[in-house]
Amino acid sequence: MSHATQRLTYADGIRQGFEYAMERDPKCFAIGQGLWSPWYVGNSMKDLDKKFGKERVIDTPVSELATTGAAVGAALNGYHPIVVHPRMDFMILAADQIVNQAAKWRHMLGGKVSPTITIRGIINRGGEQGAQHSQALHSWYAHIPGLRVLMPGTAADARDMLIAAAQSPDPVMYIDDRWCYELTEDVTVAADVDIRSIVPLVRRAGRDVTVAAASFSLKLALDAAEILAREGIDVEVIDVRQINPLDPALIVESAARTGRFVAVDGGWSTCGLAGELIACVAESVVPSKLKAPLARVTLPAAPAPTSAPLEKLYYPTARTVADRIRGLFA
Structure with a gap:
């Protein structure tokens, strides 16, 4: 072959x-x-x-x-x-x-x-x-x-x-x-x-925190991991890939091992993919294994703006994701 x-x-x-x-x-x-x-x-x-x-x-x-x-x-x-x-x-x-x-x-x-x-x-x-x-x-x-x-x-x-x-x-x-x-x-x-x-894959191995994302949010997560690596925070990034049916086994295992979990999604929070990923972890990981509250990065709860300056505030960036992850270590 x-x-x-x-x-x-x-x-x-x-x-x-x-x-x-x-x-x-x-x-x-x-x-x-x-x-x-x-x-x-x-x-x-x-x-x-x-x-x-x-x-x-x-x-x-x-x-x-x-x-x-x-x-x-x-x-x-x-x-x-x-x-x-x-x-x-x-x-x-x-x-x-x-x-x-x-x-x-x-x-x-x-x-x-x-x-x-x-x-x-x-x-x-x-x-x-x-x-x-x-x-x-x-x-x-x-x-x-x-x-x-x-x-x-x-x-x-x-x-x-x-x-x-x-x-x-x-x-x-x-x-x-x-x-x-x-x-x-x-x-x-x-x-x-x-x-x-087609099941979730680890795109970057890490020991300190698990981040799960799909599509363009995966790039944000990987870029955020690069930013945080320079600060000594080792991020594991998981690409969800198929969101229905969702196989959470790898995500749950990783979150239980690192003790911290962040879901990153390009949609809104309410009834969204990030909330579903958090639910999978919350239902399966014993609370005593978690070192910080479960977290997510999503769009603000508002329709997308037309103004370019407002778009810069509206859409999450790699730094937005990095800031959210960093907050779990405060």
Whole structure:
């Protein structure tokens, strides 16, 4: 087996994931808004319409509900669509198709039929886009049984998790973040990926405090760990990766060992991923093993601002995360 590597950005990883899935599965197709555009989804689907034809890379009118409904119907009839929603905010318009249709059919039909569908929701924040274009709504969908939810935080995972989603018999929501698109790493060649193998991973080992995060929040956690390492604080960073179903075993083990835990999330606190991670630790770690209260870093409880100076205050940074972790040692 080849161990050759290549330098890959997160956005190129997504594109390679599409390419790998569509080359190997003639029933796999992409459908959504702006798929023929050179800018609408960044470089993450560049020239795929030229390679696979516009019959398999389908640029649709602006109707999230109709596009997703058509894809669910195609999936129930043996096709393997990947639906692309360039802004997660407007994917809300397809919520019935995702929550009441895709996520439910396998259960309601006794496992005899399952829509093999991937729903790609893109988080697209900042740049003074305002409250209706800046939301990370992953915790909404992670609440739904029957719907797998993936959040890649590295270039390799951006590629491999999309491959896993396209090959999964379960309906999958694949959530990528534009703030990750320039992240770069050396990766090995693409291969088939079993979605059941996507579990939390330690991205940085440490002994003093555990930090769990997913997607762009993973970068914040890793950067915060670098800041704190210069101060003698050794941070263990865990990449959650698949948030539904959530396998908390590694997170719980790490928190019990370090005695301190921080959850970092790009959504709001109320009923969010950070709260769920804290609950997993609180339910499983004996209180006597904890050296500090459990903590989290999330967005302020307010819609996103449009003003650039206010955005700098609104979005957490690596220093925000470092400050929160540092406070556990006071």
